[in-house]
Amino acid sequence: MADAVFDEETNVLLSQVDIEPVDANWFDIETDFVLSQFNLDNVLDMDVKSGNFPYSQTIGDLNVEANKTETGNCSSKRFNFEAKSSDVKKLQASSTPLNTQKNTRWDVNTWDDWGKWRNDRTISAGLKESAPYVLVPPLTVDIGAAELCHWMCRFILEVRRQDGSEYPAESLRQLCISIWRYLRDTCRRYDLNFFDRSKPDFADLRECLDARMKELNVSINKVKKQAKPINRTEEDILWSSVFSLNDAACLQYAVYLYACKLFGLRAADEHADLSVTQFTFGRDDVGQFIRYIGGRSKTVQGGIFHKKVLAKDIKQYANDSNPRCVVNLFQKYLSLVPEDGPFYRRPLATKTADGDQNTQHRRLVSIPYRSSCRECAKGQVLTASRLDTLVK
Template sequence: MSDLGNFIIGDGGLDLQELSAINDFDFELFGISEDDINLSQIVDNLEVTGSVTDEDLTLSQICDTLDIKTENETENVTEGAASKSSSDARRFRDAVSDEEIRELINSNINLNTKKNTSWAFGVFEMWRKERDNVPEILAMTGENLNFYLGRFIVEARKRDGTEYPSKSLYLITCGLLRYLRDNDVTDKNILDANDHRFAEFRKILDSRMKDLLKRGIGGKTKQAEPILPEDEAIIWEKGIFGDKTADTLQCTMFFYNCKLFGMRGHDEHHALECDQFIIGEDSKGKYVEFVGRASKTFKGGLAQREIDIKNIRHYSNQGERCIVDLYEKYLQVLVSGKFYRRALPGTPPRFGNQPVGVNKLRNLMKIVCARAGLSGNYTNHSGKRTCATQLYIAGVDEQEIMNRTGHRSEKAVRKYKSADESVLRKVSSVLDPPQKRKCPENKTHQEEPTAKRATVPLSDISNLPTGSLFNNCQVTF
């Protein structure tokens, strides 16, 4: 559709033939024919005098003059317009059902969150069935919740009879609160400090957590270990990373997706698509760019509408192990679709159409480190901790570390940073007691008694002789 405003009306006027010659505008779409167009009506209503430029005469003005309703003014197009438009161009879908709404909500709940909620409720149900006359949690009043949850927190034990650590008790409490929310119980918030109905329960929970920590239960948190540069070099030297086979190339991509772009959970890796990676080049050099989507820490909902999606550009460091070249080679083999697909034997690297399973992705970092002979607690989180730790050791600003890892608070990213061995040794050396001084060779160190300092009573100062006390003296130090 061409804009009639691009036509210039001169002093000589404009006839209908000229208008028809330039218009690709389908007047029949609006239920009018060219016979209905009165050019003098257009000119008179627009008060055209002299020359009219494209800034003066626009399609919207002509539509107003002819009483044509544009899409911006109304969506009640005539039956002729509707029949002229494509038959399948429906603006709205069919009415949504309640079941579809529930499926939409449930599909966007994190799987680990669902498991934690189910676990917390399961522990409470097992305790409830062992006690007499304890009502179901959804049927409890506020007073019942305050009473029974306090007893449950004190009495809860693991299957082997040992006590839960304080963090686990808090997670159980959060899981029970989510269970209430999931079942539309919104008027009871057991962790809200302003809800005085549950003040006793919160005191019991707080005291129980303090007591456990005092007795040394749950004081140490097990964390994934970062892969230090010397360990990373070992993995390369043993041929576990590289581009010789599909397996080694895939292991390389997995590790550097964690290290360069801060990925961790197996679900985040499993959802990766090839089109999320872009190979490009600008004035700074060649790069691989990662465009993120929904993840564990970023869902893109109402609470995160002001947060930008992860978009990281990593520039090439040209050399034998150029990571951008490795990404480019991997993407050229896959072309499109899922980023992790079944590695096929042989050379050059080839991949099947079957996506790599969740179970293998969950343990892939552990498999890589075991092949390299590294001992320690290595999980998929090790890659992200490697990213934060190596940037921290290099003195990179904390904000830049957060941009890579995806953390939104300094407190969260500091849990991922670890000092390497050289830093720890330096700290230990500074804090160690001073070492005994070494004597020169062939000499025996003998401590000499400290000479007593001669003192002169103040009463005797007035009796000292006047004038020079020393004459022609030689002092040697």
């Protein structure tokens, strides 16, 4: 019956096959069957000898060869870097902005200089063993809460600028914040957060800082330093005396201006890390546009605490009737630099075949705009924050 049913030239329906009913005794419903009780080796040996097994190796041999192949791929392709302690520390330090690291070092050095000055005076005047705290301690992991509170109160009253003048209230607060940041990030003393109101050990310190800040706000005539906005007239002066589409340096100055004005690039590190691939051109129902996708910046770190902070995604559309069209400006500049790599390049004096000046394939050491535009716009230095407030 089996030979007739599975004839290669005959189409057979499942209903035409004579299948005997299943015997209920095939499986013992009262006994639990464990897979380990089944002798798989005998079945495999029988299948290999009979030629029914499609491979010449047993399952064990195949597993060994697969493990060798996987191990070889892991060692050569997947895992090829062994991190050291220095690599881990470097990675941890990179999570903090460079300016924050610089300010922290400066303020901790201020503590050290003040402590050295006070300790020298104490030693020269003679140590008083009866005093609870005699010498100012360094900021280390061993410092205690009571000792820190004691000396921080005196630091707030005595610290001065290098010229001997008093710090403004906000600068004094930033000094204290840097000290706490150093204790937290470097010394790993999370219990010394003296800004936490739930910690009564530092109540005297908070009261002292609060009173000192109020006192400084009254005694010091605080003038806030801020960049002045550039008006339309000053922008016209820049286009008449600095910006040009026929000179590499002048073209780059114009690109820097509108990168600040239209795409919101403010900090120097945003310009230093700017890449050509962050700008793309396209066209939609509105018209031709240039699109900028922002990268990592001070406010967009991309870490576990900034998951909901999105990077900049800005479009600017072309205006053919405007001789200062930003799309044409950036197309001109990007046609003269490589398609990948740093955005800012050092201008060259040599010209291309079409008469345009080329740019050198090297990253600029510093932002090019400040020095060349110093004498323009009524002699005022043009910073990125000021360019951001341009009058359109």
